[in-house]
Amino acid sequence: MNLQFTTAENAFRDEVRTFLAEALPSDIQNKVRLGQRLSAEEHVRWQNRLNERGWLAPGWPVEHGGTGWSPVEKYIFEEECAAAHAPTIVPFGVNMVAPVIIRFGSEDQKRFYLPRILNNTDWWCQGYSEPGAGSDLASLKTRAERDGDYYIVNGQKTWTTLGQHANQMFCLVRTDSQAKKQAGISFLLIDMNTPGITVRPIITLDGAHEVNEVFLDDVRVPVKNRVGDEGEGWTCAKFLLTHERTGIAGLGHAKQALRHLKDVARRQPHRGRALIESWSFREQIARAELELMALEVTNLRVLAAARDGGAPGAESSLLKIRGSELRQRLSDLTRRALGPQALPFFADFLAGNDDSLDEEQAFAAAASTQYFNRRKLSIYGGANEIQKNIVAKTILGM
C-alpha cells in the first residue's frame, strides 16, 4: 500500500497548475473567489478555454473527445481547479447527458449532440424532478403520448437548475401509464425553444435565481430524440446517477473551503487574539480537517476500485453523505467566524453589479448566502436520507 502520488501524477498536477495560471480569466477567478454569481457568458467563456485545451470532458471516452485521464488524474484536476478558483463546470451537458448519449444514444444523436456539448453551443438542463416526484422520482407524471413521429409532452418539471440559460433539456417522461412505475418511463431530449415550454424562476432563500419551474404544454418532441428504447428511461436515469462520481464528494471544493476558513479565522479578532487561537473554535476547525483527511482517502479508495474495474455503486452514497456534510460544516464555520460581518445582504454585489464595497465587506459578503445555498448539497442528487436508505439496503443488507 502506498498513498503517495506517482512522479507522473505530480508532473500532471504541475501541468494543470500552469494551464490554470495562464488560461483562467482573472475577472472570472475573482468572482469565484468572492463567491459572486457567474453569468452564462462567464461560464461559457471558461468552458471554451477548457475545450480549447481539450480538457472540458475528462469523463468521456477518448474517441469522443475525452482526456483519457485515470480517476486519480481527474481527481487532481478537480482539486487544482477548485484551488485556483475556477468555476465549476456546469454538469448537465458534459457530465450528465453526454455519458447517457454515449452509452445509449443512436449514432445520429452522438454525431449531433456531442460536438455541440464540447463547443458549448448547447446549454443543457435536467428535467427529472416534479412537484409530486422528488425523492420518489419514479412517481413522475409528465406524459408523452405518441403522435406519428412525435411525442406530445404535457406536465411540469421543477427545481430545474440554470434552466433559464438552457436551450436543451433531458427529461424523464411517462410513455406508458399502464406499466408499473419505473417501466413506463422514457428519456427524451427536448429543445427548449419548442412551442409550449414556459420557464419560471424560483428564487431560493439566498436570494439567487438558480432553479426554475418548467411547464410543458402540448410540446411536440420528435421520436428520434428519445434516448434508448421506449420504457428504458429508468435505466438511463440510473446509469446517469451512478456514472462519473469522482466528483461527488466535492473534495476539491472542501479543501478550498477549509483553506478559506483558516484564512478567515486568522483575520478575525476574538477577545484580543485571532479567532484561530481560540481553543474551542480551533478544535472545530481541526475536526473538519480530520473528516477531510479521512474522506480524501475514502475517495481515493473508491476511485482505485473503479480504476480496477469495479463500477462505484453504493460507495458513492457514502461519499455523497460525508462530502455534503463536510462542505456544509465548513460553510457553517466560515459564516460563524465572520461574526456580525456575516449579516449584511449585498445582493447587487453578489450578482456582480456593485463594486462599492470595501475589501473587508467584499471578503465577508458571500459567507451567509453560501451557507444557506450549501443546504442544497444534502437535498439534491438524492437527499442524504435517501442515500442512507441505499447504504442500509445494498451495503448492509438491512
Added chain:
Amino acid sequence: MDFSLSDEQRMLDETVSRLVADRCNPEQRRALINERSTSPSPLWRTFAELGLLAMPFSEAVGGLGGDGIDMMLIMQSLGRGLVPEAYLDGLVIPGMLLARLGDDAQRDRWLIPLLEGQHQLALAWHEASSRYEINTPTTCATRSDNRWKLQGRKQVVLNAPNAAALLVTARLDDDVLGLFLVPSESEGLRRRDYATLDDQYASDIDIDFTLPASALLASGENLRTALDEALAMGRAALCAEAVGAMERACEQTLDYLKERQQFGTPLSRQQALQHRMVDMYLHLEQARSMAILAATSLTLPDEQRDYRVAAAKAYIGEAAQFVAEQAIQLHGGMGMTEECSVAHYAKRLILIDHALGDRDYHLDTVIARLDTAA
C-alpha cells in the same frame, strides 16, 4: 419553585400573541418589510397603544416596569411571527441605556418619544475589528474646548436607518470607554444602509464630527455596568425570540411531513423522519428551558447573571441551528425557497446567533468560568 404565569403575564402573552397572529402573517410581514421607512409603522403604533413600548422601562421614567419574564413573553411572540420590527435593537437596548444614563433633558428629548412610539434609537458599537467585543472600540473621542471630536467607523449597526439618534461607543482620551448620544442628522455622520439576510435593517457608519460636552452619556465603570445589564437583557430577549421562531419552524415542519406524500405515504410515516422530528422537538424544549433560565437570572448578582445568560445563549445558538437546518432538510427543495415560510424562520434562527455574541463566544465564557461559577 413556580413555573406558572401571573394573570397579568397571561394577559400580556395573549395580547401579543393575538396581535402577531392578526397583523404579521407572511404576506403582512413582507409588506411591513417593503414599506419600511423612518416613520413608525402602523404595527409599531399599535405596540405603543398596547403599552408594549413602555413595558421594559421602570415606572420612574414613565415605563410599566416589566421584568425578564414579561420581556420573554413579548419576544417569544415576536419570534413566532418573525415580526420585522426592531423591538430589541430600536427600543429595549438603547432605551435601557438612556433611561439609566441620560439626564432629564436627554430623557425628555429622546426617551419619552421613544416610549410613545414616535421614534426609535440604535446602539452603534460594532466595528470591523471588534467582532462581539463591545468594550474596546477603535472609534475615538478627543476633548477640546468643552467639545468632543469623534472619529471612526461603525459597521452593521442594527436599526441605524430607522433611528432618530444613535448611542455611539468610543474610546476616550484616557483609554476609557465612553457612550455618546448622537442625533442621526448630525453633520459628519455618513451612513450606508442595507438589509441583512434575515430582513433586518442596518448601516455602516462613518463618524467624523464634534459634539457638545453633554453628549457624553457616561464612561468608565458606570457605563460598563449599565452596558452589561442592557446586554444581559438583550441576550435573554434573543433567546426568547429564538424559542418563538423554533416553535413555528417545528410546527411548520411537522405539518409538512404529515401532508407531503412520497412513495405512496406521508413523509411523517418514515421512521427516520419521525426520529428527526423528535430531535427537533427535544432541542426546542431544552431551548425553552434555557430561555426561562436566562429570563429569571436578570435580577441575580452580575457574575451569576452573566454566567447563566451566556450558558443560555450558547445553548440556544446551537439548538436554533439544529432546528433551522433540519427544518430546511425535511422540507426538501421547498425548504430552500424564498416563497416557503420556513426558510425565513431558518434564516432568522441562524443569523440571530450573530447578535450580541454567538454560541462560540458565549461557550468560551462558560468554559472560562466553569470551575469557579456557582
